Amino acid sequence: MMADARGRSRDAAGPSGGDSRRAIFRRPSMEEPLSPPGGLGSSRSVGGPQSGRSGRPAHAPFQARQAQAGQGHDSGNRSRGKDAVTVAIRFRPLSKKERLRGDVAVWDVDDDNTVGPLSRGNFKPKYKYDQVFRGGVGNAEVYQGVAEEVVRKAMSGINGTIFAYGVTSSGKTHTMMGDADEPGIVPQAVAQVFDMIENMPSKEFLLRLSMMEIYNEVLNDLLDPTRTNLKIRTNSTRGIHVDGLKEEVVLSVEHALSLIAIGEANRKVASTTFNEGSSRSHILCRFCIEVSDKLDQDSEDDAPEDVDDMIGDGPVPQPRAPRGPREDHARTMSYLNLIDLAGSESAKATDRVEIRSGAGFSFRKMLQKAKSSKARGKRMEGSYINKSLLTLGTVIHKMSESRAAHVPFRDSKLTRLLQPSLTGSGAKVAIVCTVTPASTQAEETHNTLKFASRAKKIQVKTSRNEIMDDKSLIRRYQLEIADLKRQLEVLTMQREATPMDATVSNINKDMEEQLYTLRERLEEELRARLKRDEDKAALEARINRLTRLILHSSAPQEGLSLGPFKPSHLRSRSFDATLNPQYRLLTSDFSRVGDNPSETCLSTGASQLDSRLFTRDSTSTFGCDSNYVLMDRGVEELIRRENRQLHERVNLMAEEMAANQRRLDEIKAMLRSSARSGQALNTGSSQTSDGELEMSVLQADREVLQDTLSGVRGENRRLLDEVVKLKVQLKRVKKERDYLYSEGMGQEQPEPLARRAGAPAAQVFGPSEEAQSGSPMASSGVDAALASTCSTTVCASSEVSPARWSGSYENTMEDDVQARLVALEHQVHTAMEELVRKDQQLASQREEQERIQMMGREVARQLKGLSQENEQIKAEHAHLELQNNRLQGYLLDGMSPEELNKLIYNLTTAAERVRLSVQLRKIQTATSPASGNDSNKESSDDAV
Numbered sequence: 030m031m032a033d034a035r036g037r038s039r040d041a042a043g044p045s046g047g048d049s050r051r052a053i054f055r056r057p058s059m060e061e062p063l064s065p066p067g068g069l070g071s072s073r074s075v076g077g078p079q080s081g082r083s084g085r086p087a088h089a090p091f092q093a094r095q096a097q098a099g100q101g102h103d104s105g106n107r108s109r110g111k112d113a114v115t116v117a118i119r120f121r122p123l124s125k126k127e128r129l130r131g132d133v134a135v136w137d138v139d140d141d142n143t144v145g146p147l148s149r150g151n152f153k154p155k156y157k158y159d160q161v162f163r164g165g166v167g168n169a170e171v172y173q174g175v176a177e178e179v180v181r182k183a184m185s186g187i188n189g190t191i192f193a194y195g196v197t198s199s200g201k202t203h204t205m206m207g208d209a210d211e212p213g214i215v216p217q218a219v220a221q222v223f224d225m226i227e228n229m230p231s232k233e234f235l236l237r238l239s240m241m242e243i244y245n246e247v248l249n250d251l252l253d254p255t256r257t258n259l260k261i262r263t264n265s266t267r268g269i270h271v272d273g274l275k276e277e278v279v280l281s282v283e284h285a286l287s288l289i290a291i292g293e294a295n296r297k298v299a300s301t302t303f304n305e306g307s308s309r310s311h312i313l314c315r316f317c318i319e320v321s322d323k324l325d326q327d328s329e330d331d332a333p334e335d336v337d338d339m340i341g342d343g344p345v346p347q348p349r350a351p352r353g354p355r356e357d358h359a360r361t362m363s364y365l366n367l368i369d370l371a372g373s374e375s376a377k378a379t380d381r382v383e384i385r386s387g388a389g390f391s392f393r394k395m396l397q398k399a400k401s402s403k404a405r406g407k408r409m410e411g412s413y414i415n416k417s418l419l420t421l422g423t424v425i426h427k428m429s430e431s432r433a434a435h436v437p438f439r440d441s442k443l444t445r446l447l448q449p450s451l452t453g454s455g456a457k458v459a460i461v462c463t464v465t466p467a468s469t470q471a472e473e474t475h476n477t478l479k480f481a482s483r484a485k486k487i488q489v490k491t492s493r494n495e496i497m498d499d500k501s502l503i504r505r506y507q508l509e510i511a512d513l514k515r516q517l518e519v520l521t522m523q524r525e526a527t528p529m530d531a532t533v534s535n536i537n538k539d540m541e542e543q544l545y546t547l548r549e550r551l552e553e554e555l556r557a558r559l560k561r562d563e564d565k566a567a568l569e570a571r572i573n574r575l576t577r578l579i580l581h582s583s584a585p586q587e588g589l590s591l592g593p594f595k596p597s598h599l600r601s602r603s604f605d606a607t608l609n610p611q612y613r614l615l616t617s618d619f620s621r622v623g624d625n626p627s628e629t630c631l632s633t634g635a636s637q638l639d640s641r642l643f644t645r646d647s648t649s650t651f652g653c654d655s656n657y658v659l660m661d662r663g664v665e666e667l668i669r670r671e672n673r674q675l676h677e678r679v680n681l682m683a684e685e686m687a688a689n690q691r692r693l694d695e696i697k698a699m700l701r702s703s704a705r706s707g708q709a710l711n712t713g714s715s716q717t718s719d720g721e722l723e724m725s726v727l728q729a730d731r732e733v734l735q736d737t738l739s740g741v742r743g744e745n746r747r748l749l750d751e752v753v754k755l756k757v758q759l760k761r762v763k764k765e766r767d768y769l770y771s772e773g774m775g776q777e778q779p780e781p782l783a784r785r786a787g788a789p790a791a792q793v794f795g796p797s798e799e800a801q802s803g804s805p806m807a808s809s810g811v812d813a814a815l816a817s818t819c820s821t822t823v824c825a826s827s828e829v830s831p832a833r834w835s836g837s838y839e840n841t842m843e844d845d846v847q848a849r850l851v852a853l854e855h856q857v858h859t860a861m862e863e864l865v866r867k868d869q870q871l872a873s874q875r876e877e878q879e880r881i882q883m884m885g886r887e888v889a890r891q892l893k894g895l896s897q898e899n900e901q902i903k904a905e906h907a908h909l910e911l912q913n914n915r916l917q918g919y920l921l922d923g924m925s926p927e928e929l930n931k932l933i934y935n936l937t938t939a940a941e942r943v944r945l946s947v948q949l950r951k952i953q954t955a956t957s958p959a960s961g962n963d964s965n966k967e968s969s970d971d972a973v
């Protein structure tokens with residue numbers, strides 16, 4: 030940068046560069062006394078277009094610049110006891126568009142911050158300001174010259190307000206917000222705030238950010254677009270404030286910038302003639318800064334006591350508040366308002382927009398109609414903007430007049446919101462009026478310069494907003510954290526005194542042991558029950574078996590009384606008769622008897638059978654197995670009975686046959702006599718006819734007799750069939766007897782009857798010689814069967830008395846069965862008693878089991894409750910330990926809150942960040958000693 034002796038600018042460093050710029054700007058003269066006190070010259074020397082666009086935050090060399098920035102800046106104001114509003118003019122370079130349309134710069138700046146019009150190349154100084162920035166000056170320099178001090182004051186408890194004022198496209202947004210390459214006042218202020226926090230370890234801060242816009246005189250929340258049409262309210266506690274405005278606790282630079290970006294995205298922007306992205310609303314970005322001494326600050330004497338100590342310049346010498354006990358730590362709460370105003374625009378310019386964007390002829394009317402409503406909207410926007418800016422100008426004008434009776438702050442929302450900053454008990458105001466040097470906008474620029482000049486005359490008191498009561502949020506957090514710390518200590522002490530986990534685990538252990546014991550008892554009961562069930566089943570099986578035996582024993586009695594012996598269990602039972610030699614013997618014996626037609630033989634066979642049976646009855650072998658013998662006797666008795674019946678029938682038949690035989694003999698005799706008579710008749714005719722008649726009669730008689738004989742023979746065959754059936758029955762009986770032998774309680778079978786009788790079976794029951802020689806009776810099977818039947822009859826009439834024998838063994842058998850029945854009944858009775866007793870035991874055990882189960886459930890429920898309680902205690906403990914760890918790990922071990930802020934911001938979402946920030950503040954406050962005066966009253970209006 031070059032400058033001549035007058036300070037007229039000759040540098041080509043501005044973006045426009047060239048001769049025109051040299052014609053506009055003059056190098057300011059450092060010697061001229063027009064510059065307000067405050068190192069403006071030094072500020073100017075630091076900046077420049079290059080340095081301003083470096084993108085480096087202006088606050089970075091914050092401490093290094095402190096001496097420069099504060100040196101004598103406010104000395105003049107200090108003499109008045111008031112701070113004048115800092116007013117700066119910022120020219121922007123001619124835009125490309127302006128140069129293209131032939132605009133030239135018609136304003137010039139002197140080094141003494143004087144601005145004046147250029148007339149035929151001559152500069153006529155007209156207005157003087159605190160700061161005037163040429164077109165090539167970057168945002169960093171503007172920040173240092175205008176905003177840095179305001180932010181510094183805000184951090185020390187003095188309200189600060191910075192706003193940009195100017196016509197549209199003059200560079201307000203560029204100044205306040207900037208861009209990525211050249212951050213504006215807002216991002217630089219954020220960086221400075223956190224920079225200062227980082228450099229003040231003895232302090233604690235709570236930052237909150239809110240963003241709102243005034244669009245068409247309607248207040249909207251930019252951080253929460255759902256909150257619209259907010260109302261401005263006033264109360265004694267909070268003063269003028271926006272009701273329902275969202276305030277976000279800010280944790281870091283990035284956090285704040287992200288929130289501001291959100292608000293920026295929500296603001297109303299539109300395209301106008303002069304600006305593609307023109308702001309159509311006033312944007313208020315507000316930081317609420319609460320500062321407090323750390324509660325547990327031990328090395329307070331080494332650390333700077335407040336911001337002014339650290340800054341060093343002390344623009345407003347505040348008497349240091351007497352430091353009381355640690356509870357009376359000073360706490361301040363201040364607001365830093367950063368305002369980007371909407372740009373005023375003439376209706377002509379708006380109309381130009383509409384006309385310029387017109388379409389072809391065919392759509393002209395339609396488009397004009399549509400666009401006229403749009404233009405109306407735009408005009409309305411413009412009128413609202415202009416009205417509020419006009420009100421601001423009026424307010425500034427009135428305030429600049431020392432005797433102004435009434436200042437119309439309420440005429441617009443903008444002035445209403447700015448009222449505390451402009452008139453309040455403590456405020457530092459900086460106004461950056463952005464202007465363009467373009468000739469086509471010389472009038473607007475002139476108006477802005479007039480506005481700035483009036484604003485320069487406003488005087489605002491600056492005082493620190495110290496809050497000594499508990500209404501501040503930071504104080505609440507401090508108290509809450511202190512309370513939490515106390516709780517933590519109590520819990521820790523309790524835990525150390527009686528280890529919580531051990532207690533709970535002991536309870537758990539007892540419960541588990543009880544449960545285990547109960548489970549064991551249950552299992553034992555279950556086993557015992559199973560055992561009882563098994564015993565019961567065994568008893569039942571035994572009863573069934575015995576019952577079966579009883580039934581088996583009673584069956585022969587029925588058989589004896591009702592007919593042929595046929596035990597029910599044998600009807601369905603197949604067995605191999607050939608396996609039983611006794612059965613085979615009897616079968617063969619009987620078949621031989623049946624086959625032998627000889628009456629003598631039959632009689633002999635039957636006698637042998639009876640004698641054998643009798644012999645068995647009288648031999649000692651009978652006693653070897655009473656059951657067997659009894660059953661054997663029963664079977665034999667049956668056979669005898671049936672034999673007797675057969676004998677009776679056979680006798681009847683024999684008598685009948687004998688009668689028939691006699692009749693046949695008579696007939697034969699008659700025939701023979703008739704034959705003799707017929708020979709005699711052949712000799713005489715009369716005798717022949719009588720003889721033939723008699724012959725025919727006899728012949729007829731003979732035929733009748735033959736018929737009768739055939740009937741008798743048929744009857745014989747029937748009887749033979751019955752005999753065969755009886756044989757079959759006899760075989761079956763023998764089979765049953767053999768089966769009884771085989772079932773004879775595991776004892777040996779008696780010897781075959783034939784062998785005991787001492788005679789070979791073939792000899793006894795073999796066919797008789799008469800039968801073998803072919804006697805008439807043996808010629809047919811019928812006669813043989815008849816003979817067999819007759820022999821059985823003979824056998825039935827033997828001298829052994831079957832009735833007597835049968836009765837005796839029946840009695841024996843009955844007694845035995847009765848005895849067994851009694852014994853079995855006794856057993857059954859005993860078993861039933863045992864069953865009843867076991868059932869009673871089972872019922873009582875069931876009750877006991879249910880009681881134990883109920884106890885188990887109750888114990889499980891208690892255990893569950895205790896477990897939940899344990900979990901809760903553990904979670905609480907973990908939570909408190911986490912807090913403790915944070916306290917000890919992060920804060921006490923040296924990690925600064927700023928680093929923690931960054932860490933939290935990087936790791937968490939926005940919502941979580943807010944929550945954590947609150948927690949963090951609590952924790953941070955908890956590490957400081959309690960401060961504040963509890964006697965002051967607090968209002969809940971300050972709740973976030």
Ligand SMILES: Nc1ncnc2c1ncn2[C@@H]1O[C@H](COP(=O)(O)OP(=O)(O)OP(=O)(O)O)[C@@H](O)[C@H]1O
Pocket residue numbers: 044120121122124164166195196197198199200201202203204301304306307308309370371372373463
């Ligand atoms: N000092 C400057 N140096 C370089 N470019 C600038 C400067 N000031 C403004 N501009 C440019 O001028 C254009 C308009 O600026 P900006 O949007 O900040 O104007 P504005 O006053 O905010 O307008 P409006 O009131 O319509 O919102 C932008 O493209 C911006 O980059």
